[in-house]
Amino acid sequence: MANIKDVAKLANVSVATVSRVINNKGYVNEHTKELVMQAIKELNYVPNEIARSLYRKSSKIIGIIIPDLKNEFFNDMISGVEEVILQHGYKTMLCTSRESLEREKEYLQIFSTHKIDGLILCSNSPDIASYTNLDIPIVALDRIISKDIPSITSDNYMGGILAANRLMVANCVNIVQFRGPKTLSPANERSNGFLHTLHQHSNLNVHTVELEFTPESITDIHNFLQAHPEIDGIFAASDIIAANCIRCLKKLGRDVPQNIKIIGYDNTSICEFMDPTLSTIAQPIVSMGEIAAETLFKLINNEPIEQMHISLPVRLIERESTK
Template identity: 40%
Template sequence: MERTKKMATIRDVASEAGVSVATVSRVLNGKGYVHEDTLKKVQQAIKKLNYSPNEVARSLFKRKSKLVGLLLPDITNPFFPELARGVEDELQKQGFRLLFGNSDENPEKEQAYIDTFLQNQVVGMISATQTSGLHKGEPHVIPTVLLDRTHGGNYTVYADGREGGRIAARELISRGSHNITLLKGPGNISPVQDRFLGAVEVLAGANVDFHVIQMASLTYEEAEQRAKELFSHYPGTDGILASNDMTAAAVLHEALRIGKSIPDEVQIIGFDDIPMSRLLFPALSTIRQPVYEMGKQAAQLLLKLIKKEQVTEQNIQLPVTFVERNTTRKVKRDG
């Protein structure tokens, strides 16, 4: 059986070229004088051994890596991989790479990832979570951008959740819903709270009845339980505003299971416009956040901080829009 080939190390390169590890380091990092003949020997050794310098190892020599830490709360929610992709694509253009952590909304797990990032010499962090000291006004040891989950930090990128809540409520009312139920996500998650407050602002001033069901988390399992509760406690509901698309999908599934006609009897509006939304049947009407763009702009902002460039806009708010699909009725337009 063929043995797995061992990856070459910087020591292997030094041995092959007949030079010190420090000399190889100077060649890799382009710092310090290296004689032309020695340079050629090292380059030939690198090529012969197919040596690929490890970013973390290089950071220890350079004291300046090209690694960025990214914290996400729940990678199983399709919203966050798209957010991460926007971050990654933008960083990669500038030669930076990501270290990634999934916190599961757990403060201890999140802090452990932050410690790991710092131990691995990251030059900046982007956080889409809301449980660590990063969101409590504590000084940051490295450049940090808060993404999606809050707009109370020094450098933030987020969508206009409150306006999104207003838009969703107006759309349900204009399409004929009079007995509306809101599924309210955890109050400690600021964008979810913003959506709720925006919706209530409109509903409280309209000639409609509305109820609120509190959710302890944004998981699909939690949403399934709350959906059953919704139709049991408020059977007359004819319009539902969900805290996100995952919740809306669970509500849609339960409504169809008990024989509700969508959208004739019950209209449903989600929030996020994750890819799954258009694949549901019927396809989900929702409030679209520019998820990829949010990630991209967070990366751009962080790169400016890392490079100590001038930042003209510290808190970047992006607009949201209503996406009409098949869980809402068509609006009758005059003319």
């Protein structure tokens, strides 16, 4: 396979001249440019993106770190991010951390090697300095990681309030929230909004169960619901957790929504396929990704951004599980 040195040798020019032609940077007279283009054609040379980046100091690659690709929430979010990235003529380097700090460190090394132009980050790493040391624009997505790094989130606190109010309207008095891990800031914000609203009413009995977003959590859900048959209202940290609650309740012989009301979170496609269909708090998932990418390109182009931290509104989508 031909390389840039082969092209330079055939065209009888320097490697720097070939780079200027390839990247359209700097002056090269038309005759020399034609020689280089002819050599590229004869050798069927395809410029290596990393090699080109060393010359122009731009890889045209945007790095993305998300926790999990199995979660539809992140799939929808990335579709918004990638659409904007492609529109700007860039490519993506997508990495999944599984919430592992060690994996993130490995990706940092890869990003440094490939000289990415920017990073969209969905991380809980306390070591923010490792990212800022890359010396590239960074935008946080779905969570705030630093007051100095722009972020795009949704109003998780309001999401908790909406869920609490709907369960109270449905006359639920023995309520449990199956919340996400305390290491996740969105989970904390949802829980805070939910509990603050319910704790203003002394007649309510409120339980909290912290869960990891893993398949094993269904066992914890089943055990709690079996031990607390009085529960008549559930707020789940995700639509997947809510779906697992419905599965457990069916095994326990409890009817949704006749005996118990359930609200999920995210408004993913599973909501429409559940029986009963699932009420949920809808986040503008795709828009979050799009705005994050647009914000990143403003930073790359040294354009001002209007807000450091953008929080998009959420809304309650009511379906059969709360009616």
